Amino acid sequence: MTTEALIAAIAARAATPPESALALPPAAYRDETLHALERERIFKRDWLCAGSANEIPKPGDYLTFAIDDQPIVVVRGDDGVIRSFSNVCLHRMMRLAEGRGCARKFTCPYHAWTYDLRGRVVAVPHMKDAPNFRARDLALPEIRTEVWHGWIYVTLNAEAPSVATQLEALDPLVAPYQMENYIPVAAQDHIWATNWKVLTENFMEGYHLPVTHRATVGAWMPVDSTRYPNAIHDGFTYQTFEKIEGATYGRAHPDNHRLEGAQRYTTVMPTVFPSHMYVLGPDHFWYLSLRPKGVGEVHVRFGISYAPEVHATLxxxxxxxxxxxxxxxxxxxEDRTVVESVYANSNAPLAITGRLSWLEREINDFARYLARRLKAA
Ligand code: FES
Ligand SMILES: [Fe+2]
Known part of the structure; x- marks a missing residue:
């Protein structure tokens, strides 16, 4: 299948009503040319989530991330504002910051050019005699950053509509949870051997929960409680579902006075396109933020936070x-096993894909998103 035919096949999936929808063809997860288009038209253009703002609560706290091949350092300034910069030294391109931490300044490990929390150059050793060189005029390129309900989003695209605009219709659903006050207790980075779309689709659908996750979360979730948005939104989709009485996680703590009625045992599971997904419960959330490392590998950023009253009473x-x-x-x-298997099998000569269940409605929403982004400019 040519890449053009593949994009046409994705567009055909997108045009199908959800009740008749088909999964993407196997080549959608394998095609190198499609992957290159995804990098250009999706990952360099849309907002990606670098983490949650409470993971860097104090001035100087930073975390690293990347948009495609662009390394990024996200840092909280002395004024409390979160900013992002190119994590590439202005001297000879060494990476400045690694991993996570707290710093007053960033000193390049190569020749010690040093930057403050606003990305400005504040020290350059042994350069006094360089004519016409004014280090204090230099600063790391700043990367567009927006914090929305505690999520840090970054983009290389100066033209992208703001996150707040794109997620406006999601606001009433998630705002009552006040997730911006949840307290992070774990953040991890992994690389899985799958195409990023396999993992996104896996996250979105609750169809696999009672099966793949029967030993864990699947046991607490009555699938018939699943609900979807009535409208199709450009920037996101979601589902909601309930958690049964007796579920270890997913129900409001008695000290939670924010949520009422069924909200107290309802989980909201948004996917912010292309690759930020979270499970927002009354008592905790966990999230994934994906970025492809190649057609068959994906960086997975994973984090968990507790609701404040849960954290306070541990x-x-x-x-x-x-x-x-x-x-x-x-x-x-459990998820890794299935998504790595699906990716491996997408290369099988006899592999085909089939009809989607009503519990996979969001995979159809995702196809619509992909079709919108991938169509030739
Ligand atoms: S590359 Fe950073 S100081 Fe030389
Ligand atoms: Fe899963």
């Missing part, structure tokens, strides 16, 4: 967090 914080993280390691392991 009797043994260390073991509660360890249990929570171990539980979600298990859930992620």
């Amino acid at each position: 009797t043994d914080r260390e073991s509660s967090v360890a249990n929570l993280v171990a539980f979600f390691d298990k859930v992620n392991g």
Whole structure:
């Protein structure tokens, strides 16, 4: 199948009503030319989530991320504002910051050019005698950054509509949870051997929960409680579902006075296109932010936060967090098994894909998003 035919096949999926929708063809997860188009038309143009703002609560706290081949450092300034910069030294392109941490300034590990929290050059050793060189005029390129309900979004696209505009219709659904106050207890980065779209589609659908996750989250979720948005939104989709009484996670703490009625046991599961997904419960959230490493590998950023009243009343914080993280390691392991298998099998000569269940409605929404972005400019 040529890439043009593949894009036409995705557009045909997008044009199908959800009740008759088909999964994407196997080549959609394999085609190198399509992957190159996704990099240009999706990952360099849309907003990506670098993490949650409470992961860098204090001035100087930073985390690193990347948009396609552009390394980024996201840092909270002395004024409390979160900014993002190119994480590439202005001297000879060494990476400045690694991983996560707290810094007053960033000193390049190569020749020690040094930058403040606003990206300005503040020190350059052994350059006094360089004629016509004014280090203080130099600053790292700043990257567009927006914080929305506690999520840090970054983009290389100066023209992209603001996150707040794109997610306006999601606001009433998630605002009551006040997720911006949730407290992070774990953040991890992994690389999985799958195409990013396989993992996105896996996250979106609840169809696999009672099967793949029967030993973990699947046991607590009555699938018939699943609901979807009535409208199709450009920037996101979501589903909501309930958690049964007795579920270990996913129900409001008695001290939660924000949520009422069914909200107290309802989870909202948004996918912010292209690749930020979260499971927002009354008591915790966990999220994934994906960026492709290649057609068959994906960087997975994963984090978990507790609602503040849950965090405040933990009797043994260390073991509660360890249990929570171990539980979600298990859930992620269950997903990893299936998404790596699906990707491997997408190369099988006899592989075909089939009809989608009503519980996979968001995969059809995702096809619409892909078709919109991939169509020739
Ligand atoms: S590359 Fe950073 S100081 Fe030389
Ligand atoms: Fe899953």
